[in-house]
Amino acid sequence: MRPKDxxxxxxxxxxxxxGKIIRRMVQAKLLSSMILYGPPGTGKTSIASAIAGSTKYAFRILNAATDSKKELEQVALEAKMSGTVILMLDEIHRLTKPKQDFLLPLLESGKIILIGATTENPYISINPAIRSRTQIFEVQKLSEEDIKTAINRALQDDERGLGKYHVVLDDDAMIHLARATNGDLRSALNGLELAVMSTPTDESNHVHVTLEIIEECIQKKALTHDKDGDAHYDVISAFQKSIRGSDTNAALHYMARLLEAGDLISVMRRLLTIAYEDIGLANPPACSRTVSAVLAAERLGLPEARIPLADAVIELCISPKSNSGIQAIDAALDDIRKGHGGEVPNHLKDAHYKGAEKLGHGTSYKYPHDYPHDWVKQQYLPDSLLDRTYYVPKENGRYEQALKQQYSALQNSRWRK
Incomplete structure (x- = not known):
């Protein structure tokens, strides 16, 4: 079911x-080498295949970890003999220096258009020499609707998909397949194929795939057998609200339901959100420890992941709460979206270019570290927003109490036009 174009x-x-960047490249026939990074099963190889199909260039797939330099040489020879080749290089973060040195001149000449794929952050894991010769694009996790679209295509396609099997997929089975695979289309299609191929036809020569069959084929239980599929989101919502409401036992209960359904990813993502949205400045160390717990859970996987996550849930429940951070940034964003921007004061403007001084940019800026206590009174907000206050501190934890005291002192002595 890999896309042809x-x-x-x-x-x-x-x-x-x-109108987006890769489509523009294809339409203009001005392809450049790129690195696609994001979670597994989200379409990195599919994008490369579709680009090749849309441009009619030769397309080859290699793996940086397992394929040798000899395979790269064969692709290079093909490019030399027959023209440009699009090379999909999986796990590009594992490209060795000899392979990299061989590829660089080919990228420079345009003989090979490299499309690298990785689940790692390329700004950290990929050699700068490769990065500087490629554009980097983040591939996002697929939504449930995206997964459903692909499943329906597979069920209807007689040639490349499962159309000839006359599959009847129950609504709750479709919802669970799209949701429990967490945006990984490869896993969803693999689970669907196993379900169809292992289920006998009924009296009407149809393959009837139920929720129970999908649960078995993807090895993840549904939270409940509701046709609308709302229960999953209800449990996630109850999980966050229980932590926000400081009910430790309820929070552990709802997390257990999510973990039993195999939804480790939702638990980790929601815990990180909760830590900074609901606890925030009332207890910053708890936020840091939650990040550490999530990283440990990622490394451990289930069932051991439940241990650091349980510790994090208990601490977040018992911790003092503050949502002052999210309220502050949302208030600032609201101003921006309403067009309340204002001109940056001249003394704050960039002064690192020729002619800036003549424009008065940065000339009257006072460097705070040159003054007692590393602070000096001067204007920072635009004139039109001088009296705006976005951050309103709370007093639910010792840390934010101390912040409030310092913040109030600064506010009382800040610049007033």
Whole structure:
């Protein structure tokens, strides 16, 4: 079911949608080497395949970890003999220096258009020499609707999909398949294929795939057998609200339901959100420890992941709460979205270019570290927003109490036009 051209790509509209960067490259036939990074099963190889299909260039797939330099040489020879080749290089973060040195001149000449794929952050894991010769695009996790679209295509396609099996997929089975695979289309299609191929036909020559069959084929239990599929989100909502409400036992209960359904990813993502949204400045060390717990859970996987996550949940429940951080940034964003920007004061403008001094940019800026206590009174907000206050501190934890005291002192002595 891999897409044959760019129009068949599921999701990733920020890259392949109308007017977006990769579609523009394909339409203009001005392809450049790129690195696609993001979670597994989100379409990195599919994008590369679709680009090749849309441009009619030869397409080859290699793995940086397992394929040798000899395979790279064969692709290079093909490019020399027959023209440009699009090379999909999986796990590009594991590219060795000899392979990299061999590839660099080929990228420079345009003989090979490299499309690297990785689940790692390329700004950290990929050699700067490769990064400087590629554009880097983040591939996002597919939504449930994206997964459902791909499943329906597979069920209807007689040639490449499962159309000839006359599959009847129950609504709750579809919801669970799209949701429990957490945006990984490969896992969803693999689970669907196993379900169809291992289920006998009924009297009407149809393959009837139920929720129970999907649960078995993807090895993840549904939270409940509700047709609308709301129960999953209800449990996640109850999980956050229980922590926000400081009910430790309820929070542990709802997390247990999510973990039993195999939804480790939702638990980890929601815990990180809760830590900074609901606890925040009332107890910053708890936020840091939550990050550490999530990292440990990622390394451990289930069932051991339940241990650091339980510790984090208990601490967040018992911790003092504050949402002053999210309220502050949302208030600032609200101003920006309403057009309340204002001109940056001249003394704060960039002064690192020729002619800036003549424009008065940065000339009257006072460097705080040159003054007692590393602070000096001067204007920072635009004139039109001088009296704006976004951060309103709370007093639910010792840390934010101390912040409030310092913040109030600074506010009382800050610049007034």
């Amino acid at each position: 760019i129009d068949e790509i599921v999701g990733q509209r920020h890259l392949v949608g109308e």
